[in-house]
Amino acid sequence: MAPKDLKALRLLMENPRGLYGSEIVALSGGYIGRGTVYTLLDRLVERGFVREIEEAPVPALQMARTRHAITANGQKAVCAYVEQMGLLLPNAAA
Numbered sequence: 001m002a003p004k005d006l007k008a009l010r011l012l013m014e015n016p017r018g019l020y021g022s023e024i025v026a027l028s029g030g031y032i033g034r035g036t037v038y039t040l041l042d043r044l045v046e047r048g049f050v051r052e053i054e055e056a057p058v059p060a061l062q063m064a065r066t067r068h069a070i071t072a073n074g075q076k077a078v079c080a081y082v083e084q085m086g087l088l089l090p091n092a093a094a
Contacts (some may be wrong), residue, residue, distance in 0.1 A: 001081045004032050004040055009049060009070055009078045018053055018069035041068050049074030 011027050012019060019027070021037040032040065044050040045068075053067040070078075 005044060006081065007031055008040055008044065009074050012068065012070035013075060013078060018067035020065060020067055049077055
């Protein structure tokens with residue numbers, strides 16, 4: 001798993017309601033850039049690790065927005081990768 005994929009998936013695990021691409025960029029501290037976040041998310045959606053949640057337009061924005069949330073398959077992939085690499089997830093039971 002690519003490091004940026006793992007970072008995005010872990011951010012989504014920490015935010016079960018999902019995140020907008022711009023929130024992922026901000027929460028990653030710039031590790032995931034504005035120019036790559038949507039390509040990364042599209043790839044994770046294709047792999048079945050992330051789902052898109054379409055939100056209706058709001059008057060202030062006049063456009064629909066898409067929130068992204070991790071799927072059960074995405075969570076399993078992160079856990080399997082972390083286990084394979086011998087890493088620990090934050091908040092993991094000791």
